[in-house]
Structure formats: C-alpha cells, structure tokens
Amino acid sequence: MNGQLIKSQKKLTRRLLELLLPFGLLSIIMVWIGLPILYALLWSLVNPEYPWSYPDLFPTNLSLFQWEYVFKYTTIVKSIGNSFFLAFLTTIACFMLALPTAYALGKRKLKGSEFFKIIILLPMVFPGMAMGLFLGRMLHVMGVSGTYWGVVIVHTLVALPYMLRILIVNFESMPQDLIDAASNLGAGNWVKFTEIYFPMILPGLVAGAMFTFITSMEEFNLTFIVGAPDITTIPTVLYSYLGENFLRTRASVVSLILLIPNLLFLIVAERKIKTEYMGAALGKM
Amino acid sequence: MKRRKFEWGYLLLIPGVGYIMFFVLASLYIMFAQSFGFYNYTGTSEFSLQFWQHVFSRTFFDDLWFSFRTALLTALISIIICYPLSLILQRIPGRKTFLSILKIPMFVPALVASFLIVNIIDYHGVINMILEKLRLIDEPLRLRNDAAGIGALSVQIWKNVPFQMIIMYSAIEAIRKDVRDAAANLGANRFSILKEIIIPITLPSALVAVIMVFVRTFNDFAISKTAGPYYPTSISNLMYLHAYTFADWNTAACIGVMMMITSIAFVSFYSYLSKKIGN
Structure with a gap:
C-alpha cells in the first residue's frame, strides 16, 4: 500500500x-x-x-x-539602396556563374569532381580579412576598388560557394529516367531544358538565390576594404557606430534595419527551403 | 589505338570553379609575394626576408594567443551548452518551434550580434543592473571591451551555439531508435545509453562542429574589433592595423600567411575527420 x-x-x-x-x-x-x-x-x-x-x-x-534622425541626417537611405542593389547584382552573377559548373559537377559527374568540390569551399575558409586586404590590392590595380564593380566581384566570390553547393545537390537529385524518357519521346535540347531541367532546378535556384542575397547583405570584411569610402552598405554604416565611437541609439536603429531581411529569410527558409539545401549550404562548411 | 575524346564538360567548370580559383589564387599570390618584399606601394620592391624576421613580435604572439584562446573557448563552451540542450530537445513536445527560435542568432549578421550583446552586457546594461538588484555584485562589471575578452567571447558563443545545435541535434536524431530500444531492452539505463551509444556515435559530429566554429572564430575581425579588448586584439585586426594604420603591407602579408597556414591545418583536420565519418 x-x-x-x-x-x-x-x-x-x-x-x-x-x-x-x-x-x-x-x-x-x-x-x-x-x-x-x-x-x-x-x-x-x-x-x-x-x-x-x-x-x-x-x-x-x-x-x-532616433529613427527619424537616422533616416534624415545620415547616409542610411543611400546605404540601404546600395545593399539591395549589390545583393541583387551578386545574386544574378552567382546564378550565371554557378549554373554551368553545377551542371558539370552534379549531373555530368566529371573525373575529379570531388577535388573541384573542395576548391569551391576555398572562399569559405580563407580568412576574410586576409582575402579582403590582398584581393583589395589586386582590385585597386585593376582600378575597380571603391566602385560597384569591385564590390560585386568580391560579394560574388563570397556567395558563389553557397549557390554552387545548393545547385550541385539539386542536379545530383535529378531523376535521370525522366530525362531519358524525354529523349526517347524525341525532345530536343531546348525542350528538355525548358520542360525538364528548368522546372527541376527552380527550388534549388530559389534557395541558392536567398542564401546569396543574405550573404551579400551581411558581408562586411570585404565590403569594408574594397568599397570604402565611396560604397557604403548597411554593415559598414553599422560598423561606424560600434567599437571606439560607440553610438548606442544609432547603432540600435541600424542593427534593426539589418536584422529585418535576415529574420524574414529565416521565416521563409524554415517553411519553404528543403532541408537538403539548407544542409548543403550550412551543414558542411 | 583510339584517341581519347576531349571532355568538353571541363569547360563548364570555368565560370564557377575558375572564378573562385582565379581570385583566391591571385590574393594568395599577392599575399606571399608581399610577405617577401614584392609589390610594394612605395619604395623599391625586392626580395627580402626582413619582414619575416620582425613579424614575430610580442604583439603578434599576444594577438595570436587572444584569437586562439577566444576561438577555442567559443568552440568548447558552445558544445558544452549544445550537447545537453539537443538531448533535452529530442524528447520535448513542440521541438520544431524550439529549434526555429534557437536558429535566430545564426542568421543574425556578426556586427548586429555584436551590438545586440554589447548593448545588454554594457557597464549600465541590463545584465549588470539585474545582477546589482539581486545584490550579486557591488558595482557593475566591465564586460564590454574588457581586457579578458569576455565581451567578444559572449558574442561568439551567442552566435555559434545555434550553428552547433543544428549539427548536434541532427546527429543525435539520426541514431536509429531501435538501437536505443535494443540497448534499453538489454537492461541499459539512461546513463549508460548516453555513455555507450549516444556519445560515441555523435562524437565525430561534435568534433566537426568544434573545428568549424574554431576556424570561423579564429578568423573573425568584426566581433573582436567591436566587442573585444583594445589590447590584445584579434590576429585579423593586427593584420588590418599593419596594412592600413602603419602602412606596412609586407608585415601584414606575413601575418596573413600565418593565418592561412593555421586555417589550412584545421581544415585538413576537418576533411580528414569528415572522411572518417563518411566511412
């Protein structure tokens, strides 16, 4: 009991x-x-x-x-415009560059694919500041330092691995029998592209574009070195309010401005992006 | 003998892999060349070892130690938080929601994370105020830009816990339930299931998570510059100072080479480990 x-x-x-x-x-x-x-x-x-x-x-x-002050008297409006413009250009550039390579590595399975997949990771492991300084030197010689072109070049370099990895996973998971069936039924290359390849890479493309966009929006090290002083983005403006010249109220406004796109991205990503693409982009460096 | 056909597919690699290789190799080349005295902005450019003789100063070792210590502590403390958290999360209703909320810091840009944390741990920040109201401390603690680097460490941990969380959570989730059930049927209690099954199986993932966070934190510039101490600073910041403040690009290049070597060492260790996990 x-x-x-x-x-x-x-x-x-x-x-x-x-x-x-x-x-x-x-x-x-x-x-x-x-x-x-x-x-x-x-x-x-x-x-x-x-x-x-x-x-x-x-x-x-x-x-x-504080919000009124920041929008009225600082360069934030221009920087927000710059950030979105650069992210947009970077996303397009990444897509154009990644598509053929991802096809070759994911679908054609060339000899040495594994080696090339490791090469793709290089911008993710190269110390950001080191790459910024010495690549910045080269871009300076090329005369694109401090221009939109220079910043797009470095943003593309940083964001390209995400796009590539996601598209490679996408191409790898494409069912070959569907493509073969289309060929058997007499589909030409153009039809195969518009009717089969394109609809099937669309989800990966959307996921990759979102990752690229966000990477470009929050990229700081390289923008700071290559873009300064002419091209300011939201992160470089935020940096100027932190550290030794700490301006708390302004920093909090700019932080929240920069936080909004990322939180929206997280919400959409949680619902729409397949876990395998998330894994491709984040799981393995 | 049949002549082998040229594989045109390799041309498709040029836009993606070629772009990355070109710019990464170019910056590597300039870095190495400058560390030996070439490509100077002013003066003569000639081969010289003097920069390598002077780079290993007191400041260099202090900053290297600071970056190394911050990276190591971040990686280890985060994994200590993550392990029990992901174990608990496995058996809680509504774990999907928890995971989504926990992911937020991962998507917060480094500079924003730095501000968010600095704002609450500041001298008159809310953490100090609460501790004071609870009479745990007599006067506010200096946590931002403090000499011990607690500010930078807090930001790094806040940002990196979710990242490791995701790796650890999926690693634990991937252990097949029948394995655990079999162990339980054979009379293993919870503790021995944890010790004999879960930890050995998830250890490789934990190592990978630790190394990835280590490399990211070691190379960090923005967080330690805004939340970390003024001296010693991060190794990235030392390189930046040499290049821009002292206009001594050759020494900056030497530091860059040292950082590169450290990163490569850890990444090779990482790929060695991930191969082991694959098998």
Whole structure:
C-alpha cells in the first residue's frame, strides 16, 4: 500500500517535471534570444527629451526620434539602396556563374569532381580579412576598388560557394529516367531544358538565390576594404557606430534595419527551403 | 589505338570553379609575394626576408594567443551548452518551434550580434543592473571591451551555439531508435545509453562542429574589433592595423600567411575527420 503510494507520487513528480521542462526551457530560450533584441528595440525608441539612464530598467518615454534622425541626417537611405542593389547584382552573377559548373559537377559527374568540390569551399575558409586586404590590392590595380564593380566581384566570390553547393545537390537529385524518357519521346535540347531541367532546378535556384542575397547583405570584411569610402552598405554604416565611437541609439536603429531581411529569410527558409539545401549550404562548411 | 575524346564538360567548370580559383589564387599570390618584399606601394620592391624576421613580435604572439584562446573557448563552451540542450530537445513536445527560435542568432549578421550583446552586457546594461538588484555584485562589471575578452567571447558563443545545435541535434536524431530500444531492452539505463551509444556515435559530429566554429572564430575581425579588448586584439585586426594604420603591407602579408597556414591545418583536420565519418 505504502509502496504503491510512493510509486504513484514518483510518477506524479515525473509528469510534473515533463510538463515544466518545456516551459523552463522556453523561458530560458526567450531570454537568451529575446532580451538582446528587445533591448536593441527599446534603445532605438529612446526619446532624447527624457534620457534613459542608470537606475531605470526601462525607458520612461518612447518616441520615433532616433529613427527619424537616422533616416534624415545620415547616409542610411543611400546605404540601404546600395545593399539591395549589390545583393541583387551578386545574386544574378552567382546564378550565371554557378549554373554551368553545377551542371558539370552534379549531373555530368566529371573525373575529379570531388577535388573541384573542395576548391569551391576555398572562399569559405580563407580568412576574410586576409582575402579582403590582398584581393583589395589586386582590385585597386585593376582600378575597380571603391566602385560597384569591385564590390560585386568580391560579394560574388563570397556567395558563389553557397549557390554552387545548393545547385550541385539539386542536379545530383535529378531523376535521370525522366530525362531519358524525354529523349526517347524525341525532345530536343531546348525542350528538355525548358520542360525538364528548368522546372527541376527552380527550388534549388530559389534557395541558392536567398542564401546569396543574405550573404551579400551581411558581408562586411570585404565590403569594408574594397568599397570604402565611396560604397557604403548597411554593415559598414553599422560598423561606424560600434567599437571606439560607440553610438548606442544609432547603432540600435541600424542593427534593426539589418536584422529585418535576415529574420524574414529565416521565416521563409524554415517553411519553404528543403532541408537538403539548407544542409548543403550550412551543414558542411 | 583510339584517341581519347576531349571532355568538353571541363569547360563548364570555368565560370564557377575558375572564378573562385582565379581570385583566391591571385590574393594568395599577392599575399606571399608581399610577405617577401614584392609589390610594394612605395619604395623599391625586392626580395627580402626582413619582414619575416620582425613579424614575430610580442604583439603578434599576444594577438595570436587572444584569437586562439577566444576561438577555442567559443568552440568548447558552445558544445558544452549544445550537447545537453539537443538531448533535452529530442524528447520535448513542440521541438520544431524550439529549434526555429534557437536558429535566430545564426542568421543574425556578426556586427548586429555584436551590438545586440554589447548593448545588454554594457557597464549600465541590463545584465549588470539585474545582477546589482539581486545584490550579486557591488558595482557593475566591465564586460564590454574588457581586457579578458569576455565581451567578444559572449558574442561568439551567442552566435555559434545555434550553428552547433543544428549539427548536434541532427546527429543525435539520426541514431536509429531501435538501437536505443535494443540497448534499453538489454537492461541499459539512461546513463549508460548516453555513455555507450549516444556519445560515441555523435562524437565525430561534435568534433566537426568544434573545428568549424574554431576556424570561423579564429578568423573573425568584426566581433573582436567591436566587442573585444583594445589590447590584445584579434590576429585579423593586427593584420588590418599593419596594412592600413602603419602602412606596412609586407608585415601584414606575413601575418596573413600565418593565418592561412593555421586555417589550412584545421581544415585538413576537418576533411580528414569528415572522411572518417563518411566511412
């Protein structure tokens, strides 16, 4: 009787623990992720008429003053335009460059494919600042340093591996029998391309384009070296408000501006992008 | 004898692989050449070993040690957080939602992550205020740009935990359930299943996760520049300072070569490990 009671009590505690654990974990995660974002948001809404200082945990008055200030008096509008323009050009360049190579490596299975796949990883492991400095030197000699062309060249270099890896996985998973069936039924190369290849690479293309776009949007090291001082993007503007010249309110506004596209990307990626493409882009360096 | 047909497919590699090879090899070439005294902006360009003789200064070793220590601590602390977290997440309802929320820092750009964390660990930041209200500390701690590098370390851990999480979570998830059930049937308790099955099977993935985070953190410039100490700084920053502040590109090139060698060493270790996992 007594033993049974203890047993049922034990069971109850376990059930309670199993219920509490998710909630405990959820609150830890919310603090871990939410607190930094919440405080950035609060700092971007500080009203300079009512300064927020030491003993207050929260600001006493909120206003949009900081946002207005940043948009009115800094170069942010131009930088946002630059960032999107550069990301757009980079995505197109990456697609054009990656398509033939991904076809050759994923579908044709050339001799030495494995070796070339390792070469593709080089921009991901080359120390960013080292590549920036010495590639920047070469681009300077070529006369494209500080121009849109120069920045597009380096952004393409950094983002190309993502596009390549995703498209390679896409080509590898393409069913050969479908292509053979089309050939048997007398489809020419053009028909095969428009009716079979293109619809089948579309999901990989979308995933690759999203990764390329985001990589270009957040790329800092190379933009900072090659683009400065003429080409400013959102990350280089943010950098100027951090470090030794820390400007908290402005930095929080620019941080949030830069955070928005990435969070949108995460939401879309979670729903739409297949796990195998996510794995191709992130899983193995 | 039949002449082998030329494989035209290799031409298709030119846009993708060729582009990468051209620019990476070009910057490698310029880096090596400059480290031996060629391609100078001003003055004469001739072969010289003097830059290699002077690069190994006190500052160089301090900064190298700082980058190495930050990278190693980030990789190890993150994996210590990730392992139990991914084990717990396996058996919690709504784990998909948890994983999605946990992924957020991975998609936060490095500079933004740096600001977000610096903002809360600052001298009068919310963390210090809460600790003070709880009477755990008498006066605020200096955590941003502190000499010990806790600021940079916090940012790196915040950003890299989700990355390792995803690797570890899928590695644990991939262990077939029947293996665990079989062990349980044979009388293994939870602890011995963890010790005898889960840890040995997921160890290679854990090593890969550690090495990847190590290399990324070791090469970092932006985070340690904005959240890290003013001295010692990261090795990337030392290289940048030599190039732009001291206009001493040759020494910067020497530092770049050293960084490259370190990265290659770790990446070869990585590919060796991933081959082992493949088998």
